[in-house]
Amino acid sequence: MLLFKAQKEVVIKASPEKDFAIVSDIARHNLLAGSGEVLKIRRLTEGSVGIGTKFEADEDIKVGPSRMKFVATSEIVSYNPPTEFSWTSSPPANMSPKMRRIQWWFKIQPQQESVRLTHEVEVEAMSAALTTAFRLPYRMMRGGTIKKGMERTLANIKKAAET
Secondary structure, three states, X not given: OEEEEEEEEEEEOOOHHHHHHHHOOHXXXXXXXXXXXXXXXXXXXXXXXXXXXXXXXXXXXXXXXXXEEEEEEEEEEEEXXXXXXXXXXXXXXXOOOOEXXXXXXXXEEXXXXXXXXXXXXXXXXXXXXXXXXXXXXXXXXXXXXXXXXXXXXXXXXXXXXXX
């Protein structure tokens, strides 16, 4: 069961290949992240970026009136140039509520002289009981911040792609 899900879209006047190159450049994700919560990215695997590439992010997130600093480990789970890029992110095991899956996507749909870029996230708690207990508090404490961050991320990508 999903604890939280969000989706935002933007139309960008650029090629699908240019947009894909931007969103799949994990070294720049901290610069693109509109939340300001992703501070630094480190690649954990060598070679070209693709399915199975792992990376870490130093994060400082807002949770209600508080902030939490931690390192999240991520792995690319979908790499389909120039249409889809997705990764799962795992926060530390001692965070509450415990998460089964946090997955992020960028989906690129070509249009006439532009693309529709969709940014999605799904957060799944470890159990149905945790989902029931934390769904409303999570949405209240994190939901708005995540959605606003996604909107600013899309604006950052649009600016990078259209210049």
